[in-house]
Amino acid sequence: MPHDTFRVGDLTAVIGDNEPSGEHRRGYNGVWSLRHARCPRSLFVPTYAGLNLEHIFDGATDDRRPEVFFEPRSAPMAFRRLGPDRAELHQPATPVFHLESRTVFTLRPPHVLDMEFRFSPRQHAFQQGWIGLFWASYIHAPEDKSVYFWGGTEGSSPSWQQLCTQFHNDQSTVVSRGDRTTLVFRPDNQPSLFRSLSRLRFDLPLFYGHFEEMVWIVMFDRANGIRLTHSPSGGGFDAERQTTNPAWDFQFILPRYEVMQWYGFRVRTLFRPRCPREEILRAYREWSGGVRA
Template sequence: MKLFFAIASCTLSISASAAHPQAAKNVTSLTNKTVTYRVPKEHHVTLKAAEITAIIVDNEAVDIPELPGHKAGYNGIASLKHRKNGENLFVASYAGLNFEHIHDGTKENLIEKFEPRKFPMELRVIDASTVELYQPATGNFQLESCGRYHLKQDGTIEYTFECIPRAETFQHGYIGLFWASYINAPEDKAIYFRGEPVDGGSPRMIRAVTPQHGVESVHVAKGTTWLPKVNEDFPLTLVLNRSKFVYTEASYYGLRDNLAFTQTFPDSKNLYMVQSPSGGGQGNPAWDFEWFIPDYKVGEAYGMTMTATYGPLKN
């Protein structure tokens, strides 16, 4: 019995140490086969809770009274409205929490800049407050994924993303992923977060403004030691053009009509906060984030969860 216990304990210890720090928690229908769902006929699903109304869409174009002229490819939250403001927070033809890029930091492998937008997605309705966007392995990088949008009773959006690389297609040994939120003409294009200057200083509330698209766009966590290798000719300028600040709390917000759109990242390992003053067109900034998975293995599942809130700013 003592020998068996020792062997079992050793096995458990090895398994625990071998687990990837960004391994999926088996939340979505991609990794948890006990999850049941239905596939709607439409390419959009509306979720409502508290003071929030959100319309989730796949990669197909949508043209309905609540969402006129929404363009194909802009998956995610096509419309986000608060009871105190009937106008869509996001640029109507675009989206928020839009799964935008899959990359490996090389130009030669970036056959399609916006790979997640170019391949079919399937809407999966889990329940009245939960919708998933499932995407089979994409044509270039062969990444299979599922993003779950869960609208909680208090109006918080919980987004869980899980993915499985189906081929060894990422040249630098990591998976690079990027999400965009295109904000509809806010008065203030800045984002706000707790952080400090890269060259040192006490933590404080940072008001971050980037001078132009792809310049000083990326805010990494304080103490970041691993950075992805990105080739000099890599065309996605937002990916690793670092700002003068680092964040000390994994959360940031932007303001529009006295309402705050706040994104918080409890799974903040290898996650960077990103901004552009014009990602959604002139006057429409993009408040984004990106996530990297180093040392990936084909066939293994990885995941992260973040939350988004939209409402009056809380102290």
């Protein structure tokens, strides 16, 4: 079975691999649908997904072919239900980058969906010595397409920031204030969200966005390697609502790696009724054990 439905607390989630099913399109692994008892529709575009492992990249490999640019979507992936509240997506070593990965999703009452991602490079396939990974979440035509985070520009004091890029691939990616990693990309590769940097920087590894009367909060267990990314139209156009579907994305950059070594990080998401920002920060501190820059 390529997917299954999980009901925990106020959440109902459909989690699946790269196989198509009904209106859900091939290649959109991750959380196919996420609903809350108090929200009339899924957070994610029905044909696509959220927390979708979309890209593996190294800046040097020719990515102009779809099977390279979207390798995690085209390479084989297996879904496994681990229990009433947990599922795993396993992707054996991929054909181009030879990266094996395991993603475990866990639902927790009343409104938490956790993701733990582990990966292992099986060959020296990353030509510049670093590994780039990218996840997409296609949000279903919200009135407010922005993401919000705690940060600012270099040299400024941190405060709440609002990011709503005007165009796809334009100042799309926000790195942490302490990130000194410089990624080099071959000039003939195709434009991408992960190549386009914003002047903004984040100070806490979290962001949130509004959907109907809900808020979706995404927080990370570290700042090192995490990059926040936005597109105003990455999920296409919603004809019924006459607006675009934004993408609220993120990346993980590993500056150095060893073959056969396992690496990973954790993500906590909350899909819940809107709440004050102080409550968002409190949830982050309780989960992370403190504020991490």
